[in-house]
Amino acid sequence: MENVKVFCHSSIKLSYEDVSIYIDPYKIPEEYHDADIILITHTHYDHFSEEDIEKVRNENTIIVATLDARDKIKEMGFADHKVLLVEPNKKYKVNEVSFSTIPAYNVNKAFHKKEYGWVGYVVTLDGVNYYIAGDTDINDENRAVDCDIAFLPVGGTYTMNATEAASLANEIKPKTVIPIHYGLVVGSKEDVEEFRNILNPSIKCIDIIGGEE
Numbered sequence: 256m257e258n259v260k261v262f263c264h265s266s267i268k269l270s271y272e273d274v275s276i277y278i279d280p281y282k283i284p285e286e287y288h289d290a291d292i293i294l295i296t297h298t299h300y301d302h303f304s305e306e307d308i309e310k311v312r313n314e315n316t317i318i319v320a321t322l323d324a325r326d327k328i329k330e331m332g333f334a335d336h337k338v339l340l341v342e343p344n345k346k347y348k349v350n351e352v353s354f355s356t357i358p359a360y361n362v363n364k365a366f367h368k369k370e371y372g373w374v375g376y377v378v379t380l381d382g383v384n385y386y387i388a389g390d391t392d393i394n395d396e397n398r399a400v401d402c403d404i405a406f407l408p409v410g411g412t413y414t415m416n417a418t419e420a421a422s423l424a425n426e427i428k429p430k431t432v433i434p435i436h437y438g439l440v441v442g443s444k445e446d447v448e449e450f451r452n453i454l455n456p457s458i459k460c461i462d463i464i465g466g467e468e
Contacts, residue, residue: 256431258380259404261463264301264439267387267406271380274352278376278387280307282439288313292349295320296359296389297373298327301440305331317349321373343374344396354378358396359389366413367391377402386429390414390436393423405429408436409450410443417446421453431459438464 260268266281278294279302290311295303295318303324308331312318318328319339328338339349343358355377360369367373367390375389377400386402392415407424408414414436415423424432432454434447444462451460 256461256463259385259433259463261406261433261435263464264437265296265387265390265406265408265435266307267435269378269380269385274350274380276352276378276380277311279389280304280311283307283310285310287311290316292316292352293318293320294354294376294378294387295324296375296387297321297367297371298324299390302390303327319347319349319354321371323371341374343372352378352380357386357388357400358394359391360394361390361413362392362394364392364413369394386427388414388435393419397423398426400427402427402429404431404433406433406435409434409446410437410441411446412441417450418453421450424458425453425455428455429458431461433461433463435464 258270263282265279267278269276274291275289276292277290281304317337322340341356343356346355356374359373359375361367376387378385384402386400386405388407407420409417409420437446447462
């Protein structure tokens with residue numbers, strides 16, 4: 256997992272060869288300015304953080320975000336040709352990186368409504384499919400995801416909880432799952448342990464936020 260970094264919460268970096276992809280950068284510890292692509296799942300402050308986007312962007316960075324981020328991105332000074340606004344259930348390609356958008360929404364609470372058009376992503380790098388779920392519950396769309404590595408929220412309240420996340424992982428059967436969205440805004444290590452205990456033992460669980468186990 257040398258090419259994967261989780262800074263905290265749902266802030267992720269994927270690397271492949273000379274390509275660096277940040278997803279929902281938040282609480283970035285230093286100035287990197289190495290992002291080729293930034294993927295934003297939705298515009299809540301802990302997923303769309305202007306301060307942290309500034310820490311990773313450079314003059315060549317392309318930012319990918321949902322439609323409701325249009326004005327914020329424009330205010331940040333991104334040139335139009337460096338912006339890709341996405342919708343759920345679509346396939347895209349940026350800088351030879353292919354990815355698709357998976358609807359991310361709540362089914363039993365109103366924090367993330369389906370009509371908002373917010374997303375998770377399946378990113379393909381070197382033939383490996385990485386699913387970053389975004390803020391979501393289990394839904395019909397993410398139950399059909401085909402991935403090798405899944406980043407699933409386990410903290411509950413605003414997303415699926417540990418039990419629900421394990422249920423989704425057991426259904427979609429990634430080779431590896433990485434718990435996210437805990438330890439900062441909501442959720443704790445206890446949620447990770449609950450998730451791990453319910454997870455099918457054939458699926459490897461790596462707690463990158465708390466250290467690999």
